Amino acid sequence: MRVRDHELLARYMADRDMSQARLGRYAECSRQFIHQLTSGAKNTCTPAVAKRIEEALGVLEGTLFMPGDSSETRMDSTVRRAA
Template identity: 55%
Template sequence: MKLRDRGLLVQYMDAGDFSQARLARYAGVSRQFINQLIHGDRLTCTPSVGEHIEEALRVLPGTLFVDSKSHAVQPVVARRKSKGAA
């Protein structure tokens, strides 16, 4: 899962009175992991961690994290060479 907006994560943490350590405990990750999300050193997490963070902060699923597969590279489609191409 890819974090949509670091600032939004911080705003929801502040609104819910969540410290990095408290959110980390709820999500089952380290405080350093949450710190990395907040500071942009880490942009992704597993779907489970993303769901737990959104659940802890009481936001709708998909508010903070988006499925990173949705931004995956599109499949390569082979093209026929034109008759005049080398």
């Protein structure tokens, strides 16, 4: 899944007082990966991570991510943390 707008993702996080670490725990990925998504260093993630991020932020599915095929998607879920 491809991020629609990095700044929009960061604004939703700020509006909901959601830290990168907290969102990472909810989405089952690292804080660093969330930082990369919000900064634009990474543009894609797995569908499962995208769904968990949107769920954590309370937005409709497809608000922050759109379908996008990339070789990066396989690497995005490599860093997982226990909930």
